[in-house]
Amino acid sequence: MNRYCLALDLKDDAALIAEYEEWHRNVWPEVRQSILDAGIIGMDIYRFGNRLFMIMETGNTFSFDKKAEMDRENPKVQEWEQLMWKYQQGIPGAGRGEKWVLMQRIFSLQDKI
Template identity: 30%
Template sequence: MERFAWKAIVKDGMLEEYKKRHDNIWPELKQVLKEAGIKNYTIWNVGNELFGYFECERGVKFAEDYQAQSSVVDKWNEYMKDVMVMELDPQTGAQPKMQQVFFLE
């Protein structure tokens, strides 16, 4: 199982709105994430900084490719632009990969 981590910034004063939108995540987006093989998806924050982590049952490349082809993911990214700043990798359409520096199983 491959792991993936990303980071982003919540715009000033928008953390509660960010949380609210994730409390009401679209069912069709959940379905796309599941179809992409994503599980154990978690997002944390410290102040305005966000850190996300998920596991990819079918590999990171599959998950990236699957999301990049989804109009639902595109709509979600557009929906979230007013509350957060996240640079997407232009080649994959996904969050830039963070490099793992330590792992304890």
């Protein structure tokens, strides 16, 4: 199993943030299924202010490239992603049009001394 951590910012607007959270309490079944079909075993999203932090746990065959390809070919996922751009903005340092940015692990309690 692999773990990935990603970050994203929301637009700093309390009403939009509340709407975004409501959408995520009722994620479309097709979007949920696409996540599972890509080999993602677990996913949690946390928020502080307008900053989001996602933890993904995946099987060993998971690939970000394959997930992106699957998403491009799924009209419902594309509809969801377009809808979410109303609430999201790139985190500082993200590329143009880039949403979730992969974070680099800098510490682990389990690392050997």
